[in-house]
Amino acid sequence: MxxxxxxxxxxxxxxxxxxxxxxxxxxxxxxxxxxxxxxxxxxxxxxxxxxxxxxxxxxxxxxxxxxxxxxxxxxxxxxxxxxxxxxxxxxxxxxxxxxxxxxxxxxxxxxxxxxxIHLSKAVMEGDEVVVTEGPMIGREGWITEVNRRKGTARVEVNMFGRTINVEIGLAIVGRRPEK
Incomplete structure (x- = not known):
């Protein structure tokens, strides 16, 4: 345990x-x-x-x-x-x-x-974050906030018997043109 x-x-x-x-x-x-x-x-x-x-x-x-x-x-x-x-x-x-x-x-x-937790890398598509590399691939829905200047993302998780916001590394490396 x-x-x-x-x-x-x-x-x-x-x-x-x-x-x-x-x-x-x-x-x-x-x-x-x-x-x-x-x-x-x-x-x-x-x-x-x-x-x-x-x-x-x-x-x-x-x-x-x-x-x-x-x-x-x-x-x-x-x-x-x-x-x-x-x-x-x-x-x-x-x-x-x-x-x-x-x-x-x-x-x-x-x-x-x-x-x-290794650093993830992402691009912006309009207002959406698309993770292109790292452990956060496919988990974009977990992200509640991105701080581009600090290179971090906030992820909301249930931990220690309560809901907390956890900061993890997420580098925004570019922007994809909107479709």
């Missing part, structure tokens, strides 16, 4: 390192690993510096990391040993894993050990 861990914003990588240090490779009482994977979901974006474009990565969900485990109670016990703020999301009675559609959103764009 996938669980969301809230951490200090800007400290996602450090928190993931500490979680891996305290839980990865550790075995539970029944001999199974406590932690399968801990990752920070990211996306690529292009920025122009001194006339040249560079590909950068940004956090998809600032302030959150995702842990994959079947031993949530034992993982939570190990989180208590981490000196920085970490808290598993859930209700008062239990920790709530991501549901199938939330996992599917992340898995649609990433793979295990490589949790970065």
């Amino acid at each position: 996938w669980y969301v861990i809230q951490v200090l914003s800007g400290q996602e990588d450090k928190a993931c390192e500490l979680i891996n240090l305290h839980a990865a490779g550790e075995l539970s009482r029944d001999g199974r690993p406590v932690l399968k994977e801990c990752f920070v979901p990211r996306y690529q974006v292009e920025r122009k510096f001194h006339g040249q474009y560079r590909t950068l990565t940004r956090n998809l969900f600032p302030g959150y990391v995702i842990a994959v485990t079947n031993r949530v109670g034992e993982l939570n016990d190990r989180l208590g040993r981490i000196p920085t703020f970490t808290r598993m999301l859930g209700s008062e009675k239990s920790f709530v894993p991501l549901d199938r559609s939330e996992r599917a959103f992340i898995n649609a764009f990433t793979t295990e050990k490589h949790r970065t």
Whole structure:
């Protein structure tokens, strides 16, 4: 199961390192690993510096990391040993894993050990965005807003039990003439 861990914003990588240090490779009482994977979901974006474009990565969900485990109670016990703020999301009675559609959103764009959404490229056809390259091909309907200057698109998804707008990289590379 996938669980969301809230951490200090800007400290996602450090928190993931500490979680891996305290839980990865550790075995539970029944001999199974406590932690399968801990990752920070990211996306690529292009920025122009001194006339040249560079590909950068940004956090998809600032302030959150995702842990994959079947031993949530034992993982939570190990989180208590981490000196920085970490808290598993859930209700008062239990920790709530991501549901199938939330996992599917992340898995649609990433793979295990490589949790970065690659930059998509698109052209404008009138007022419509047509993705020509990258993971957003065929998913134009998900896009709610495009910021051409920043090279990003906002995508509305259900995540963490609510609807949120997520920013991903989308470079508009041209305009097709209207038909």
